[in-house]
Amino acid sequence: MKELAKNKKAGFDYEILEKFEAGPVLNGQEVKSVKSRGLSLAGSYVIIKPDGVFWIGAKIPAYQPANAGADYHEQRDRKLLLRKSEIGRLMEFSAQKGLTFVPLRLYTKQRYQDSGKIKLEFGVARGKKKYDKRETLKKRAIEREIARTCGKI
Numbered sequence: 444m445k446e447l448a449k450n451k452k453a454g455f456d457y458e459i460l461e462k463f464e465a466g467p468v469l470n471g472q473e474v475k476s477v478k479s480r481g482l483s484l485a486g487s488y489v490i491i492k493p494d495g496v497f498w499i500g501a502k503i504p505a506y507q508p509a510n511a512g513a514d515y516h517e518q519r520d521r522k523l524l525l526r527k528s529e530i531g532r533l534m535e536f537s538a539q540k541g542l543t544f545v546p547l548r549l550y551t552k553q554r555y556q557d558s559g560k561i562k563l564e565f566g567v568a569r570g571k572k573k574y575d576k577r578e579t580l581k582k583r584a585i586e587r588e589i590a591r592t593c594g595k596i
Contacts, residue, residue: 447477447561448549450484455579457545457568463533465523467498467549467563472506472515474561477549480504489523489544489565491537496523496530498546498563523563536567543568 453459469477476482487500498521505511525533536542545568551559571579 444550444552445559446548446550448482448484450545450547452485453545453547453566453568455576456571457543457566458571458575459545459547459566459568460542461536461567462547463525463529463565463567465496465498465525465529465563465565466560468522468524469503469561472511473503476503476506477561478551479506482549484546484549487546489546491530491533491544496525496533497521498523498565501546533567541569543570 482501482503484501487498487502490497490499500518501521502518504517505515533544536544544565546563546565548564550562550564552562553559
């Protein structure tokens, strides 16, 4: 499993309640662009519309800008492929107030020898308050200090 992009700030800004895996609908040049250049997941989110689940705000640049075509839009809404049961579970979460769907990472998943399918992992998240973030920073500092002292002995 090769990780193509990771949202490092998601764990700090949000409390992740549950994770889902979906296959984004990408065209050929988007796949090449993601695998060669990558992308940033910051600022993107997942939303449920009547015609499916969509990944919004992800900016995937054209693989070859000169050959991209006039109708290529790098920030278009991309449909996510999920099972009906997963969509039903997401509908339950979307009915609750204060929850959002945050992309966590984009990676390739090897099923067979040569085919690497691109998958998006996103989580159902609740935003952290400022005091929760400070608590997280304190825990990290304590863990770092413990690791530092144990490493010296």
